[in-house]
Amino acid sequence: MSSETMLLLPDLARQIAKVATLEGEFVLRSGQVSERYFDKYSFEGLPHILRPLARAMSELLPPETEIIAGLELGGVPLVTAMSLETGLPAAFVRKEPKSYGTCRAIEGQNLTGRKVVFVEDVISTGGAVADALRLATQEGADVRAVVCAIWRGDGAPAIHAAPELPVYPVFTRADLEVQLGDQESQ
Incomplete structure (x- = not known):
């Protein structure tokens, strides 16, 4: 991450x-x-927070990333902002394939054979990420990592059902709790 x-x-x-x-x-x-x-949703809807958060999340992307894929629903505004920040194409991962139109679970980009990084908002155990990984793998994606705004889980960031998938958070629960402690003492 840059010094700035x-x-x-x-x-x-x-x-x-x-x-x-x-x-x-x-x-x-x-x-x-x-x-x-x-x-x-309280911070994703505020441009003065979303813009620098998208910048910080973008700096965590592995260099080989070809597509960033936001998980429904909280990952969608984040991936959109990151796409604007980086110029990388964005995809949008539904919780399940829709039953009409394209009947797809992943919209916006063809992931087949592409190096994809998931974008998520807050992760505790990674259940939604594991579900998205299954869907993306079925579509032929090469999912490389997950970048999230907040890791609120216990211990080192990891997806319980996919421990080999690296998780790169901007903040941990402890980072935010430290700030809450600072606010309470002021």
Whole structure:
């Protein structure tokens, strides 16, 4: 990551933590229950956060990346912003193939034989990524990695059902919680 981006990360983490952190009891996609939730739509809809976040995420892309593929729904605004940032074509991965029109699960690009990186918002265990990997592999994609805004899982970032797939987060849950702690002490 560039030194300019590295300098901006603490401020970006503070902004995301401020607008996206919800306290309460939340059931995550994985089935886990959490008292803290990062509402991705709160920061993905704000251009002053989305633009630098897309830049930081773009800097994590492996150099061989040919297509970036955003997972429905939170990965779509991120991949669109990253496509504008990098000039790479974007694809959009549905949770399942649609039953009309093209009847495809992945829209926007032909992934066959292409080096693809998934783009996701918040990952805890990677269940949605594992589902998308299955769909992309069926379409002949060579999925190289996952870039995400926030890794909220335990331990090192990894997709439980696909541990060989590298996960590159801009922030971890701890990065945002540090910012929340800083805000609470001010």
